[in-house]
Amino acid sequence: MKDLIKNEIKKYVSESKENWFEEINDHYYDEPIIKFASADDPLFQKYKNIIGDHHFTPKEAFELSFGEDSYRGGTVISVVLPINEKTRKSNAVQTQWASKEWALTRTFGDEIVIKGLAKHLENFLNDSGQRTVSPYASKWFKIQRDESGPTSNWSERHIAYAAGLGTFSINDGFITEKGIAVRLISVVTELKLTPDIRIAKNHTENCLLCSKGICGVCIKRCPVNAISKEGHDKIKCYKYVYGEESSKLAVSYGASPKAGSGCGLCQTGVPCEGRNPCK
Ligand code: B12
Ligand code: SF4
Ligand code: SF4
DSSP: OHHHHHHHHHHHHHHOGGGEEGGGTEESBOSOEEEEEETTOHHHHHHHHHTOTTSOOHHHHHHHHHOTTOOOOOEEEEEEEEBOHHHHHHHHTOSSSOOHHHHHIIIIIIIIIIHHHHHHHHHHHHHTTOOEEOGGGSTTOOEEEETTEEEESSOHHHHHHHTTSEEOOTTSOOEETTBSSEEEEEEEESOOOOOOOOOOSSTTTTOHHHHHSOOOHHHHHOTTOOEETTEEOHHHHHHHHTSHHHHHHHHHHTOOTTTOOOOOGGGSSSTTSSSOTTO
16 A cells, blocks of 8 residues: 555656646656654654644644544655756755746745645545545644744644654754755545654754764855854744745746745755765
């Protein structure tokens, strides 16, 4: 069953017209990596302390969609979507703002491809008789503000960490075997599958600065000094990534003003861009 699910996701990414990016005559996202976590993994409960009480466990996410007492255990499926190399290279030469390709990926890749894949996987499993929900595509998904910046009630990076897909970094970005320039999506299903094993020794193992004390290239790449050896200033980053200039730039590129241009300079032109730099 795991192979069937993986093949369905890979087929969607390679064949769906939504993933075709005219601007580069190639896909928005390359072949995905897919892993599985038990919905009862105790780490999800620990996220209530690590992230905050507002962050839902898989059980809560499932019951928000299928009603109280509907949960009988299951699996969280997490997917890494690597950003196309042509898009990555276009952003790697930028020094202030996102490239056109990066900005169009932010609008169309995120809103159409990622949401489309989430709905596709949800429908595929529901049609096979396994109740499934994609938090990102559900009505209850929310981003709120706390004192350190925006935070959601379903953090895809924490879900991917639980599934053993990689680790966080000094700039908060999630470094996978296909690097940091990726997007993430997940679903919660009642289907019970063998979980993958988390091999990372800690939650920042794949970052050269966090684990070996070297690198720091992303610190120099950030145009607003939102990254330091102490970590990532989310409010500074948020103001830049979603500010007025970013909206105007997005419109000039033909992207959505609400999505903004994005930035991602800390995810491109860095040693962890397309690979795990610690390997
Ligand atoms: C809100 C948000 C933002 C906010 C805040 C980001 C943040 N750090 O939380 C702002 C506006 C700043 C932002 C910016 C960007 N974002 Co954004 N954003 C989100 C969103 C919607 C929610 C994130 C969230 O809930 N965070 C929760 C907080 C608590 O996470 P955190 O503070 O990073 O967590 C730390 C602690 O938990 C700590 N920790 C301490 N102890 C322990 C112990 C353990 C065991 C663990 C696991 C962790 C841990 O480690 C973490 C890292 O320091 C997600 C989509 C989603 N639903 O997940 C996308 C998402 C995170 N964004 C993404 C991207 C691509 C971007 C941008 C590049 C913009 C762009 N598109 O050009 C920048 C990159 C900024 C950066 N350096 O990471 C991608 C990330 C891809 C990746 N490889 O990491 C996501 C996952 C979207 C997606 N679907 O793919 N984003
Ligand atoms: S550029 Fe270097 S310091 Fe920054 S996240 Fe990547 S590996 Fe870590
Ligand atoms: S997304 Fe841009 S502003 Fe935010 S931390 Fe990365 S480089 Fe800095």
